[in-house]
Amino acid sequence: xxxxxxxxxxxxxxxxxxxxxxxxxxxxxxxxECQLSAAHIGHIERGTRIPSLETVVYISRALSVSLDELxxxxxxxxxxxxxxxxxxxxxxxxxxxxxxxxxIQALAEKIDDM
Numbered sequence: 001x002x003x004x005x006x007x008x009x010x011x012x013x014x015x016x017x018x019x020x021x022x023x024x025x026x027x028x029x030x031x032x033e034c035q036l037s038a039a040h041i042g043h044i045e046r047g048t049r050i051p052s053l054e055t056v057v058y059i060s061r062a063l064s065v066s067l068d069e070l071x072x073x074x075x076x077x078x079x080x081x082x083x084x085x086x087x088x089x090x091x092x093x094x095x096x097x098x099x100x101x102x103x104i105q106a107l108a109e110k111i112d113d114m
Contacts, residue, residue: 007071010047012056015070017045019063033062057114 020030027045031038036055043049044059051059060067069075089097 008047009044009050011073012051012070013045013047015065015073016041016059016063019065019070020045023063030059030062034058054114057111061111061114 020027025033026038027041028038031041034041034055035058040049044051044055056067056070060070063070066075089100092100
């Protein structure tokens with residue numbers, strides 16, 4: 001299956017709006033959580049502004065929604081991600097698993113600091 005190269009920012013904005021409404025918060029509340037203006041959130045939700053990756057990460061964290069769900073519309077349960085990760089790690093030797101875990105931990109800490 002070929003990978004689609006262009007992102008549909010209007011659709012991403014619609015997913016953000018749907019997740020925000022589902023969470024029961026206003027654009028102003030989301031904006032405050034992400035340290036953005038409500039106007040900027042409005043533009044993102046309408047697809048009239050292209051958010052940076054950093055902004056999408058902030059929004060996904062504020063809404064407790066995965067990046068996959070916002071960008072591609074694919075909702076993955078956390079358990080499914082753990083199962084996929086576990087399956088991948090089972091095929092690796094112990095030293096590589098330790099290295100992968102170190103990288104994952106460093107990445108998680110970096111994302112947490114955002």
